Amino acid sequence: MELRHLRAFLAIAEEGSITRAAARLHTGQPALSRTLRQLETHLGVRLVDRSTHHLDLTAAGRTFRDRAATALAAADAAFDPRSMAAARPLRLGHPWAALGSWTVPLLRRWDQEHPEVPLELRRIDDRTAGLTRGKVDAALLRGRVAPLPGMVTELLLEEERVAVVPEGSDLADRATLTLADLATWPIALNTVAGTTTLDLWPVGARPAATREVANTDEWLTVIAAGRAVGITTSATPGLHSQPALAYRPLTDAPPVPLMLAWPRDVPAHPAIPALIGLVRDVVAGR
Missing domain, CATH: 3.40.190.10 (Periplasmic binding protein-like II)
Incomplete structure (x- = not known):
């Protein structure tokens, strides 16, 4: 048995005619009749009463109709990639x-x-x-x-850039900072996903030392420990606020x-x- 047997039976049940069901399924009437007989033979019951002018379902056919509709709907949902x-x-x-x-x-x-x-x-x-x-x-x-x-x-x-400095440092005492203010400290650089590079500073005025890290956690830790300062965007303070860090507006760096x-x-x-x-x-x- 295949899904086509269920589709054929449901089309016949809904149309009340093998001829109309065949047209709906874009198949021939003889082929549809054979499919119905195969299903009835497999189940061992008569599903359709052909003794009247109008095609009717038998009692077994009415019971099977609900089971077939449920099974076919489940199969269609299972094969639909959108549902997955x-x-x-x-x-x-x-x-x-x-x-x-x-x-x-x-x-x-x-x-x-x-x-x-x-x-x-x-x-x-x-x-x-x-x-x-x-x-x-x-x-x-x-x-x-x-x-x-x-x-x-x-x-x-x-997003505007902000400086990230250790709380308690002299830089944290200022309301705003510039790139030149940060250049006296080692700069923490996230070399994997960060947006800060030494190209932010003019040639000849770049920081003398850097601390390279591989992720945000390492970047935050090295700054909180007082080993470096960093530059990030205005998005970071909202998600990474901690007592050991101070965020200050950076007035002369381009936005991100x-x-x-x-x-x-x-x-x-x-x-x-x-x-x-x-x-x-x-x-x-x-």
Whole structure:
């Protein structure tokens, strides 16, 4: 027995005619009649009463109709790739700081508006937050990211840069800081996913020492320990506030673009359009 036997029987039951059912299924009447006989032979019961001018279901046929409809609906759902994609979480990657102060509002609104699809926030120490490796379905990216093959990138906003210094240092006593103020300290550089490089400083005025780290946790730790200072964006304080760190506006450094990226042609998850719309709304303050 195959699914076509169920489809054939349900079409006959709904149309009340083998001729109309055959037309609906784009098959010949003799072929449809053979399919019905095969099903009846397999079940060992007569499903259709052919003794009247109008085709009627037998008692067994009426019972089997409900079972067949349930089974066919379950099979269609099982074979639908959209149902499988919608059943799994939507993975939103980021290398650090996610959506900044909008992260919690985004997650709360998603849970309210799309409770059927879990939204998972995944920090991946990678310039593309795992997007080009298929580890996430969409990603929040910072900095001037090179064109990503097969991906769409949309600028969400420009984030101001801030200095991150050890609490208790002389730099923490100032209301604002400049690049020259930081140049007397070693600079912590996240070489994997960070947006800070020595190119921010003019040639000849660059910091004499750097501390290279591989992820955000190491970057925060080396600054909190008083071994270096760092530069990040206005998104970081909202997610990484701790007593050992002081964040101060950096007055002479260019802003950092924050972008949302997702696959161009075949989105990895059917809920991506809903995510794009919600991210836009949240960033716009709606």
